[in-house]
Amino acid sequence: MSVVTSVPDRRFPLPPEPGLTPAEVVARAEAIAPTLVGRQAETEQRTFYAQDTHEEFTRAGFYRILVPRRYGGYEFGVGTFLRVSIALARGCPSTGWMYLFGAAHALAVATLFDERAQAELFAAGDFICPATVAPSGTAERAQDGHWVLNGTWGYCSGAPYATHFLGHTLVPGGEGEPPAPLMFVVPRGQWRRLDDWGRQLGLKGSGSHSIVVEDGRVPDHFTLRAHLSQLTVTEGTPGRVLHDNPEYGGGPLSFMLFELGALAVGMAKGALDTYEDLMRTKRTSFFPIVPRTEDPDYQSKYGEATGMIATAEAALLEGVRQWSETSAQGAAAFTREREMRLATISREVVRLCWRAVEGHLFPTAGSSSVRHGERIERVWRDMSMLHSHAGVGTFLTSLANRELARARFGVG
Known part of the structure; x- marks a missing residue:
């Protein structure tokens, strides 16, 4: 690990909005999210979000949330980043997914690479870097x-x-x-x-x-x-020293898995938004014919799903808090066992969100509301696709359990 001398703040390049706060950047995402709902069909047809959306994200500072201050970023941390991602996925799952997996890897680069590499890679300020873990080529x-x-x-x-x-x-x-x-x-x-x-x-x-x-x-x-999935940070990282920020010394694998939990929460909240609209605008199919808001069965389904999604979001945010707290305790605190315990939180987040959508919202929304292109139908498809991601379908489902037990009991 390179020895890094401290650099005065006055030598850091300023980001586009030096006074921007984490709360403001999250508020921007929450304001943008509703505008994404009506553009979901065109986003799917294009296969990526529009140029003007990209430019709006750039102006909002979204691509600099995890970029270190040293390189003109905002360095707002993982909690802010995941809240922004939840908001965007709530408006459009595809947009949230594309944004998150493009912007998230600033954290890995700022954590793992040395000063020379970071200075060159972050030179432009905005950093969008998709990643794959399957070796190829x-x-x-x-x-x-x-x-x-x-x-x-x-x-x-x-x-x-x-x-x-x-x-x-x-x-x-x-x-x-x-x-x-x-x-x-x-x-x-x-x-x-x-x-x-x-x-x-x-x-x-x-x-x-x-x-x-x-x-x-x-x-x-x-x-x-x-x-990336096998790296240990218990002996320290270049980023922890270079940036004097413990979050650039946290476990990269557990953070990557929290990303999946954040997307699941955002998608499920979008489905719940639509279900609430249906509750207000549609009536029951069987007697007594009343607004769905007055029907005990719909009330029960809505309340059950709401509680599950709220619990999932609370678990995610608590897991992120634990991630940051563990990072702050020092490099040695982020053991493999700790990483796997945090990973299992994200697994349960995904499961709760899926059960809420697949078990309560989708079946009772009504067939007219799950036609191709309808919002709940799209969320159901997108969350089904999420389960095919190796992080959910393979790692969180089985590997994380075994790795946690092996680490706990010292089994090689």
């Missing part, structure tokens, strides 16, 4: 020390407006050892986006296109001999 070391990358990486949510891409590949290990992961960050000029998204069941507008790198050259300091 190839990397070969050139004579000048650079890495030459070739390959295609799928599911790069956030690709349309991205400034960078974070990916993984495998490189030869030591003698007699299996191939080892190599994590790398590639600037936009070194890759191109394929037009291959939008035919999936849900999240059709999430900008989750594939990225192709052909003879891309990245310097060695843009790489780490590691996999």
Whole structure:
């Protein structure tokens, strides 16, 4: 880990709005979210959110929430970032998904890479960097020390407006050892986006296109001999020292899994918004014919779903608080066991939100309200698609449980 000397605040570049506060940036997201509802169909057709939406997010400061102050960011922290993401996903799940997975990896870069790499990667201030964890492609070391990358990486949510891409590949290990992961960050000029998204069941507008790198050259300091999901931070990180901020020393895996919980909460809140509108505007199908707001069964379904979603959001925010608190306790506090305990919170958040939508809101909304393109139908599709994400369908469902037990009981 590099030794970093302190740099006076006066040497930091100022962000576009130096006086902006976390509360104000969350309020901006909550104000923008309702405008996204009516644009969901066009977002799905385009397969990513519109240029004017991107420009609005830029002006609002959303792409700098996790960027360190040292590089002209706001450094508002993970709690603010996830609240913004919840608000946007509530308005449009695809937009929230694309935004979150584009902007989130500023935290990983600011945590894990050294000062030289960060100064170059964050030079533009706004940072949009989709990432994939599945190794693909190839990397070969050139004579000048650079890495030459070739390959295609799928599911790069956030690709349309991205400034960078974070990916993984495998490189030869030591003698007699299996191939080892190599994590790398590639600037936009070194890759191109394929037009291959939008035919999936849900999240059709999430900008989750594939990225192709052909003879891309990245310097060695843009790489780490590691996999993002397996990194330990218990011995400290470059970011914790460089930025004097413990959140740049927190567990990257548990934060990534909280991202999925935040999206689930936002989507479920959007479904509940629509169900409330249906309660106010529609009547029962069986006698006595009354407004749904007056029917005990609809009242029960609405109340049950509301409580489940509120509990999920409360658990998520408490989990994020614990994440930040653990970060502040020092590098040694963020053990693998701690990471997995936090991960299981996000698992239960996703489960609660899904049960609320799939078990209570979707079945009773009425067939006319779940036609293709209706808001609850879209949320149901998008949340179904969320369950196909490896973080939910594989890691949180099974791997996290086993890793937690092994860490707790010291089983290798």
